[in-house]
Amino acid sequence: MSIHIPVQADDNLPVLLVYDSENVYYNGSKKIDSVQRMLTADGLKVKTVMLENYRSGELSDNKYRGVVTLINWQEADLSNDNFTHDRAKFSGTKLHIGPNLQDDELEGLRAKKGMIIRQQLTLSDNGITEQIPYTNRMEYLVDVADSDKYGVLNTQNVGNQKTLPYGVKVDNNAFLPFWNTSGLAVNCEEKLIADLFNAKTDSRPLLVINNVTPTSNLEYLDKLVDDLYRNNVPFAVSATNVEGNTNQFAYKKYMYSLRMIELKNGIVFMRVPYLYSYTGKEINAQNLKATMSERLQLMVRSGVYPTGLSTPNHWNQDAVLGKVGLKSASNVLLLPDPKTYPKVKQTDYSQEFDKAYYVMSLKDLDKAKTTVSLTKANNLNYTLPTALNIKMPRTLSELRKVEKSVSGSELNWENPAAEDNSREMNFAKMKLEYHAGTYFVNGNEQNINDTAPVQKKHKHKEYQETGLNLILSYQGKFLTVFILVTLIGFVLLIYKGRKVYWDKFKRK
Template sequence: MWRKGYLWGFLLIILLLLGVKQSTIQAEAADQRPVMLVYDSKNIAEHGDLDLDCCQRLLTSLGLPVKTVQLSQYHAHLLETSHCQGVITMVNWAQVNSRNQAFERDRARFTGVKLHIGSGLQTDERKSLGGHFKTLVHQQLKVHQGQANQLLSTNKTLLVNDKRAGNAMSVGWLTNQNMPAESYSYGVKVGNAGFLPEIGTDGVSINLAGQLIAKLFKLDRQPQLPLLTITGVTPYTKMNHLKHLIDCLSSQGYPFALSIVSVESNTDLAAFHRYTKILRYAEKSGGVIFLSPSTETGTQRLNEAQLRSVFQTELASLGADRVLPIGVSAPGYWNRSQRRQAAVLSPASHVLLRPDTHLKLEEKPVEAEPVVTNSQVFPTSIVGIPFDAFETATYQNKIQFFQSTALLVKMPADTTEINRLMQRLQGSKLRWFDPVRDQLETSLKIGTVSYEYQAGQYLVNHQVVFDLDADIENFATDAKPAESDSWMNRVIQWQSHALLWLFAGIGLVLTGLLVLGWRIYRRKFIRNSGQKKG
């Protein structure tokens, strides 16, 4: 009897152990499974495409790969618990009320994390979230995260959780401007299910979304400091303004990053070396540099190999002038396209994802986005949120960032704008991420070259660069290699010149003859007429 109990106990322990092992393996494997983001419409007229992009970048910055598909393109069994760790239903255009039976069936069966963003909650979703929902129309709402709060800039129709269920957890809350006593939950989490009224464009609401997602996916995230990033720095930026800005930032002790673009050609010109000189100055003043791929234009797009080669050329020409980017910065759509990811983003350990530019209704995109897009994760992905998105927030220093965040500031156009920016920075009292103090370690490896950054120290091919300015004269006055003429070209060149001289000679002789002939002719003509007259 006692032995039997012992045996059962032993079996139980083994089973438990196996179960635990199973679950740990699953937990490890789960990290690699993507989150499926299903949206009803991009709703370009109301900037829904930007909300979608923001959601994708937010997920990426939390280390979650995203698989995005439009509701109408969804086909049965795309969503399986074994393939996805979560599903996010995003409703951008509630008025249309798009439905897809296959998706709803698969979602009901799905056992992973389920998050709903926007209105249009289905019955099963309502049931799992519990509580009571209420639609707010045209109300001035304030969103709160701890002490920090911000007025929502859009007053569109919002579905909010009015009375939450007993087991529900609230992430942030909303208050009404007119009736401060009333408050609603912002993000709601009930077990595996979650709800968000919107992603929005306001800093605090984006942060709350990040916080809720981190909680839902059980990511152990501590609040992080944001990275101050100046975007839109180009070789055509006024260099004295850029230098002034760097001076202001470093004298006030703000660590910062620059998101720069470079040029592929003309890197032998003095103008390029002037640009790199300022960038080196930024590096020495405590700034780090993210290289951004240039703007895509025209009707043709580069393929992966061409893109990689252009990017490699840009990196090499910057590296030759000791401008050593620590990572790559790109608009969100670069992480939705396979070849852009592979060519430009993947080589970097730190990828800063900036917001997309707003699509225009009347403009046809040059290349159609695939039906299903996959956003990849990188060792560290940073979501870029415009610093302006926090402008209306109060207690900005109390805002908590659970995702890796960069706050983006557009390169100021003149001195007054620089001064205004400095005032804004001082007013916000935000604490910024410092690459040196916070021990930032990055690497960027493309081709045979690797650039590394370790808390203030730059490494090229694992060799520490002690002085960024050393031997600078050598490459500033780079002698251009003489263009090698082919044998054929030289012959043709010579032939052109020879013929030139030949014809010049013939021309002269002919002119001489012409003058001679004219004289003879004149003499004849005058004598003849003279004879006639005579």
């Protein structure tokens, strides 16, 4: 039996993520997306490869600092001997997610494996317990000694209850029996990944209003912002800009709403363009650069200074979108991918950022089946930069629900204005910087103001009282009076007739 002594990996090297299948039928792509985003949130460069596409010799100590194996389709029992062989020789950090643990992995974890079948589980951490969806089949570690544990799983078999670790780390080897994209498991997953790769101190979540666009109901947006400001809740918005119709009053009103956000302890992330809006225009580096540059300059000219970019994860897995669209920002909001999206020049590699937020829904967090609501657990911090997302309300009912959800939360929110680090955007010849609540453009401090857009002037057409107009006017009034008098007459006749009819039957 060969024993591999761990070596100190180069922190600048990427991590290799190998998954067996997208498992589209069971929406398995969400897990791949989630793992990618969390690794990026830990400040890692990632190369993602499907198991069947792995080539012999790819995984080596001089090319990667770690490897993550994600088993996404347990029933298929897919394998690749070249990958198994190379991983056994690899001395860097190893994380296995899901079933099908191999002998070399168990050796590194210094444990044996067991199996539970058809069980209802609970996950506990930080004094909170969450009910996990029914588990059909799950591998777990047996006889694990000298390990770090992240969360506790309990089976609910009466008389035969098992208590198992959720996450396990032994030296630079780690194991998670499954991966959840939200809920209490995320806190455990973040702690484990940070301990494995780039250790970080606990951080507070950032509240984000998502889907803000020029066509949003700005009255609802303003009310929500006022409510957050009144309750001393710092926040951010993911705001889409456009390059057309910018002289319209509606656009100026939109920019005014974004300026008010900056004045009320909020920051703005510019949302990358929706690619489906490129109707009749080729999506290439030149067009994309021109579009994003123009949108950013329009915002700056309107007194709005984005502090970063908001982007679906697939942009960071694309050579054109990532290199041209994202490299300008030091910090990004990594949104979950939509179900479908156009691919420009997909690549295996993703880039790193000074700060990348793992974004998940505040609503999903609130819906988790836990003993204590995860939105009321003020002792629950996140290890990696995490943003909790609320959708821009479209109706008054949605606005009330969002306000109630945020006001009912007891989370300690991140306050970007209180940070020591700067947030930067560099595009073309423009450098935007946000530090301790102050905005700079090319090194010059900017004065944020609340100047409202000039109101539209309504032109009233003069009404000429011609003879015909007077006749039609009087005719309409006469008809209205005639109809009312006729109806009253009918009512009186009916009443009188009914009285005469009943009088016939009365005894005289």
